Amino acid sequence: MVDIRDYINLSETAISINNSFSVPTDFKTFYKTIGSNEKKSLVRHFIVNNVPFAFKDKPILYEQITQYIADKLEITPTEVKLIGSAKTGFSICPLPDYGKTFGQHSDLDFSIVNEELFNKLEDEFIDWTDQFKLKQIAAFNPTEESYWQQNLDSGPRQLNNGFIDTHYIPNRDLFATTKKINNSMWLIKKYLEQTHNIKVKKASASIYRSWYSFAGRLNRNTDYVMKNV
Numbered sequence: 001m002v003d004i005r006d007y008i009n010l011s012e013t014a015i016s017i018n019n020s021f022s023v024p025t026d027f028k029t030f031y032k033t034i035g036s037n038e039k040k041s042l043v044r045h046f047i048v049n050n051v052p053f054a055f056k057d058k059p060i061l062y063e064q065i066t067q068y069i070a071d072k073l074e075i076t077p078t079e080v081k082l083i084g085s086a087k088t089g090f091s092i093c094p095l096p097d098y099g100k101t102f103g104q105h106s107d108l109d110f111s112i113v114n115e116e117l118f119n120k121l122e123d124e125f126i127d128w129t130d131q132f133k134l135k136q137i138a139a140f141n142p143t144e145e146s147y148w149q150q151n152l153d154s155g156p157r158q159l160n161n162g163f164i165d166t167h168y169i170p171n172r173d174l175f176a177t178t179k180k181i182n183n184s185m186w187l188i189k190k191y192l193e194q195t196h197n198i199k200v201k202k203a204s205a206s207i208y209r210s211w212y213s214f215a216g217r218l219n220r221n222t223d224y225v226m227k228n229v
Contacts, residue, residue: 011035020050024099053089084109108203118209124175162213
């Protein structure tokens, strides 16, 4: 039975949170002491719904970037989310990277939640694996070949969980949707640096079948990290 009182009778930790951003030590404390039924809300507050740390001084710039991605892919801006250290200001990754401050060494990690787009990438991944196994497509060098062999195993696991990272599919003309997304990410990195002096290592995208898949991955990853820091 869903009872409203179970949602609005907050723990002391939940009541104490009144900022959009946190720091590594506080976030760890919040996560470990907040009510078990409040953890998903904590994750949404700090990692999904707030203005990204990387754009805290230029929030409309962030909205323009999500609008660009949406227009390019013919989806809605609300289906585009930025997560990772660019959102929180610090890394929520396993040790020793937990708490590392966002900076030029960091990525812009975009999550795009759209079933039609996910289905297109799933088809492209399957097309690539079929061609690779039949030796109808070849890697450019031994390093790429090694990654491709790993992707044969990792890609299906991601798809089974309702998402796919675009780097699991080669950035070739044969895979038009993947190439469009990856090229858009490259342009975002390039022009953020040229126009606004916002420098990052790269921009990347993960495509999700549903909000359930997105939240599931984010909550699992966050819980794993917080149990080990």
